[in-house]
């Protein structure tokens with residue numbers, strides 16, 4: 001995260017010279033399309049909230065395998081951002097080529113230097129996460145988040161939508177993330193202890209609103225990928241439209257409530273599942289939960305800007321998945337049926 005930030009933050013401001021995006025181009029983009037697969041697509045779901053909130057540019061996030069085959073009218077002065085750790089994912093590469101054929105500008109957020117997607121994109125933002133060995137991405141995902149959040153902040157500043165103070169605040173908040181993650185990792189034994197409770201679970205639900213929902217998508221995938229336990233991520237407000245029928249005594253629900261503007265809404269959603277017997281693990285930035293009856297386990301995250309709280313939540317999810325996998329005697333580095341990069345359709 002420090003390396004990704006330091007590649008674009010110079011003397012307290014974001015500098016996209018190396019990425020070759022000019023201020024004129026930024027002002028011209030009337031629409032952003034984010035195209036990716038897997039965890040990279042989850043980064044896109046998060047980035048949609050932050051870019052739309054800060055830069056007020058409409059963002060559409062598409063799975064690359066869908067984008068490449070659907071008839072979708074693309075806005076000519078749109079920017080297509082493709083996110084790919086390997087830079088070789090077949091669907092993402094094909095989707096980018098299709099966008100280029102239609103005359104749109106393409107920006108690749110890629111980790112592997114000189115990969116196909118990096119070479120063919122008009123512009124490249126390298127995430128500098130270093131080689132990622134594990135099939136299930138961790139640092140690659142977080143470095144991609146940094147890149148997309150820098151894009152959101154810089155686009156907002158160039159378009160004059162945030163003040164110099166807000167700009168400096170967001171940049172300094174991004175710079176506090178590494179130390180806050182280090183603080184979370186100091187507490188990993190506690191996470192190992194209650195991860196043991198998921199080892200025999202059959203279904204786990206991850207719920208949140210806004211960017212908390214986006215990080216639930218990643219938390220759910222991590223658990224599926226390396227512990228083979230079925231799980232689903234749900235927008236907390238959507239539970240009552242069907243899925244709550246699956247909540248019964250002891251069903252684990254992991255809830256994230258870091259977003260101030262919807263905090264009380266998520267808490268009321270948690271009360272609904274708790275009333276039906278769910279075993280609730282709640283992640284918040286609050287130090288103490290005012291009403292301890294709403295959850296069985298409470299994890300307090302270090303305070304940080306709402307937009308960036310998911311950097312902390314995702315580390316908790318990665319640890320839960322890791323300890324659950326190891327607790328089940330599985331090998332988290334080589335999950336069955338999965339490949340690090342899917343270079344075929």
Ligand code: BG6
Pocket residue numbers: 037038039040041083084085086087088089092135136137338339340341342
């Ligand atoms: C999957 C990986 O195969 O592909 C995921 O296991 C990854 O971790 C997804 O998010 C997309 O790959 P890439 O390299 O395009 O980010």
